[in-house]
Amino acid sequence: MRAVDTVAASDVRGAPPILLMRELPDIDPRPLTPGNAPFRRWFYANWGRSTALIRARPRSADLFAHAHPLSIKTAWNGSAFFSLPNRRLRVDDDAYLILNEGTHYGTAFRSERVMDCFCVFFRQGLAQELAGARQATLAQVAACGAELPRRAVDFAEHLRAHDNIVTPHMRTLARSIDEGVDDTGWYEERVQALLLAMLAAEPGQRERADSIKSVKATTREELTRRVLLATDFLLSNYTEPLSLDDLARAAHLSKFHLVRLFKQVHGISPHAFLQAKRAKVARRLIESTDLELNDIAARAGFGSRWTMFRQLRKQFRMSGLDLRRAG
Numbered sequence: 001m002r003a004v005d006t007v008a009a010s011d012v013r014g015a016p017p018i019l020l021m022r023e024l025p026d027i028d029p030r031p032l033t034p035g036n037a038p039f040r041r042w043f044y045a046n047w048g049r050s051t052a053l054i055r056a057r058p059r060s061a062d063l064f065a066h067a068h069p070l071s072i073k074t075a076w077n078g079s080a081f082f083s084l085p086n087r088r089l090r091v092d093d094d095a096y097l098i099l100n101e102g103t104h105y106g107t108a109f110r111s112e113r114v115m116d117c118f119c120v121f122f123r124q125g126l127a128q129e130l131a132g133a134r135q136a137t138l139a140q141v142a143a144c145g146a147e148l149p150r151r152a153v154d155f156a157e158h159l160r161a162h163d164n165i166v167t168p169h170m171r172t173l174a175r176s177i178d179e180g181v182d183d184t185g186w187y188e189e190r191v192q193a194l195l196l197a198m199l200a201a202e203p204g205q206r207e208r209a210d211s212i213k214s215v216k217a218t219t220r221e222e223l224t225r226r227v228l229l230a231t232d233f234l235l236s237n238y239t240e241p242l243s244l245d246d247l248a249r250a251a252h253l254s255k256f257h258l259v260r261l262f263k264q265v266h267g268i269s270p271h272a273f274l275q276a277k278r279a280k281v282a283r284r285l286i287e288s289t290d291l292e293l294n295d296i297a298a299r300a301g302f303g304s305r306w307t308m309f310r311q312l313r314k315q316f317r318m319s320g321l322d323l324r325r326a327g
Contacts, residue, residue, distance in 0.1 A: 015049035017123075018187045020177060024056045028064045051191050052121040055177040058109045065106035070153070071121045072198065073097045074170050078111025081236075084157070087229070087250075090236035094280060095159040096167065098198060101127070103157065118174040122195060127153040130195050155198070156205045158228040159235050165201045169194040211264045226251040227265045230258060234270065238277050239301045244270065279315040282308050286323045293320050
């Protein structure tokens with residue numbers, strides 16, 4: 001079975017430092033058979049003790065809910081859904097997702113085309129070790145060597161737009177797996193660089209709270225968290241007819257306060273944000289598929305092709321036919 005390539009001998013803890021998976025592993029809810037039983041015993045024995053890089057191209061798949069290590073997820077040409085307690089998040093071409101160690105969730109992949117997915121699951125404790133090391137002074141390094149104090153790590157579990165800080169590391173790792181690179185030392189260095197980029201980008205996620213006009217920092221942080229709950233709901237359900245009531249319920253805010261706070265965090269209204277997301281999806285489908293424009297309008301969440309045309313001109317100053325010719 002080629003699902004998992006262990007690219008290094010086991011370390012002193014008995015677990016390989018890096019696991020490369022070039023397809024989804026054969027685990028629950030797929031049936032247990034005599035053929036896959038040894039692999040599953042080995043997989044579950046190492047899960048969380050090794051850093052796992054999963055490069056998969058599914059059309060559809062479902063994985064049971066489970067508490068996992070710290071991870072980062074990407075998906076192109078389709079949608080990966082992550083079912084957390086009380087909410088479901090969609091990862092697609094526009095966003096990636098970080099979920100903290102111990103977060104309990106299930107996963108589903110859905111696409112009519114072959115998807116392009118890549119996830120990294122960091123071994124337990126790696127983020128805390130790295131966070132402590134990057135904050136240590138040279139005097140501490142000289143005094144403590146490798147035994148530096150660890151620091152707690154807690155990432156905001158919200159959808160994040162692709163950026164020039166974290167996303168390039170994910171693309172580099174995914175491309176290297178595709179090209180057949182099996183150099184353990186190189187992967188360990190690149191995983192560390194990815195994790196450092198995630199830690200470096202995190203303050204930017206937290207700083208959005210500064211845009212909310214409140215004296216108390218705790219109030220700003222809580223209100224920003226609620227706005228981001230509405231944002232996640234919007235990005236995960238843009239194909240459905242969404243109302244302001246739906247977004248307000250997701251944020252646990254009144255409609256008045258949601259609109260006002262949403263503008264402070266994002267700079268535009270919830271409706272403008274939603275239409276911009278739908279326009280991005282429509283443009284991708286126009287440029288990369290042969291679907292009829294009416295079908296694309298429906299898949300992007302627009303009520304009609306005419307609404308889609310208006311938004312394409314507003315967002316990109318191009319018509320649907322212009323985009324298709326360009327694609």
